[in-house]
Amino acid sequence: MNILCRSRILVSSVCRKSSLIDQSAVPRCTSLIFKARCHRLAVNLSSCQQRWRYGACLKCPFESKRCYTDRGEGRLTERPEKLEDETEEVEDNRRFSEVFTLDVLISLLRQENAVDLCVIKVPDHIQYADYFIVVSGVSPRHLRAMALYAIKVFKFMRNHGEPHVKIEGKDAEDWMCVDFGKMVVHFMLPETREVYELEKLWTLRTYDEQLKKIPAETLPEDFIFDASEFTK
Amino acid sequence: MKVFHGFQKLSKFWRQITDLIFYLSSVSIATAAIQKMTRVRVVDNSSLGNTPYHRPPRVIHVYTKNGIGKVGDKVLLAIKGQKKKALIVGHKMPGDRMTPRFDSNNVVLIEDNGNPTGTRIKVPIPSSLRQMEGNYSKVLAIANTFV
Numbered sequence: 001m002n003i004l005c006r007s008r009i010l011v012s013s014v015c016r017k018s019s020l021i022d023q024s025a026v027p028r029c030t031s032l033i034f035k036a037r038c039h040r041l042a043v044n045l046s047s048c049q050q051r052w053r054y055g056a057c058l059k060c061p062f063e064s065k066r067c068y069t070d071r072g073e074g075r076l077t078e079r080p081e082k083l084e085d086e087t088e089e090v091e092d093n094r095r096f097s098e099v100f101t102l103d104v105l106i107s108l109l110r111q112e113n114a115v116d117l118c119v120i121k122v123p124d125h126i127q128y129a130d131y132f133i134v135v136s137g138v139s140p141r142h143l144r145a146m147a148l149y150a151i152k153v154f155k156f157m158r159n160h161g162e163p164h165v166k167i168e169g170k171d172a173e174d175w176m177c178v179d180f181g182k183m184v185v186h187f188m189l190p191e192t193r194e195v196y197e198l199e200k201l202w203t204l205r206t207y208d209e210q211l212k213k214i215p216a217e218t219l220p221e222d223f224i225f226d227a228s229e230f231t232k
Numbered sequence: 233m234k235v236f237h238g239f240q241k242l243s244k245f246w247r248q249i250t251d252l253i254f255y256l257s258s259v260s261i262a263t264a265a266i267q268k269m270t271r272v273r274v275v276d277n278s279s280l281g282n283t284p285y286h287r288p289p290r291v292i293h294v295y296t297k298n299g300i301g302k303v304g305d306k307v308l309l310a311i312k313g314q315k316k317k318a319l320i321v322g323h324k325m326p327g328d329r330m331t332p333r334f335d336s337n338n339v340v341l342i343e344d345n346g347n348p349t350g351t352r353i354k355v356p357i358p359s360s361l362r363q364m365e366g367n368y369s370k371v372l373a374i375a376n377t378f379v
Contacts, residue, residue, distance in 0.1 A: 168346070192347075196351050211352050
């Protein structure tokens, strides 16, 4: 990871140097100022991220410690990578980050006035996805619009061989689902969300209330274990 | 020479008889996973799937080109005197290599719009459902363990 970051910095500095050689001193000053600004911007961006992360945690209807700390842990490990991405973003001026990361998704959901955004970092031993996101919407039309916009942005940004993404549950009004490889987003109405309680399931895996309510499987009284059945 | 020729004809006759017998009988244990009239086990926590009834839920239609249902196919069940759609999440028949084989034909009840009827699934669900074409994310979202 470090090697990659260093190479990125090298490449960007080389590009800047080559541009400097071609042009005059004025752009040189502007590029230096730009560099200073971009560092500051990167810091600002990270602090903004922190702020909305806290905000998103508070907004999550199910406030579990586990939910927050999982996300916190996830965040801490990814911070140095994200900073590098951010600096590159700003340096390239018009071209934005080509990777459809979690931050991009969350920011676009907030832009769409998503209600009760909840991001859960899925632990590694569950090999399903990295992030599980549940979003509520005001109406079925709102959910559909959010899902379509997310896919639109994803299509704009995907360049590196990721397969196309489709909306699952298009004919269901109250629950739509989009699976971007590392992240899974569920768009539900508040009523549906209360029925299924996905956040509870994905934060407390086996200690979930609804799972505990399922009665344990009991063998019928006349059950006889016949070993010959298994050797057929 | 004549005796040998006669013997060949006789063996050919017996071969034809045995072929006919195999054609008429159903030696189809390995050819079908879930088809019409199979009894299935509902594995979610829906009330329809868990209330006892004097008849086990049976498949009455499989929504595939051939009438064979594998993991990820939709079927129509007859449960408690009503028709309900369901999704197959495991069968007794061995499938592809490195896919789980279950000891029972498991099924998850589904509404017509694709929403699962139950809210939790305790039984392990194959994680290969994610790569398959179809709307399985909702079922995977309510699953507890993956195999």
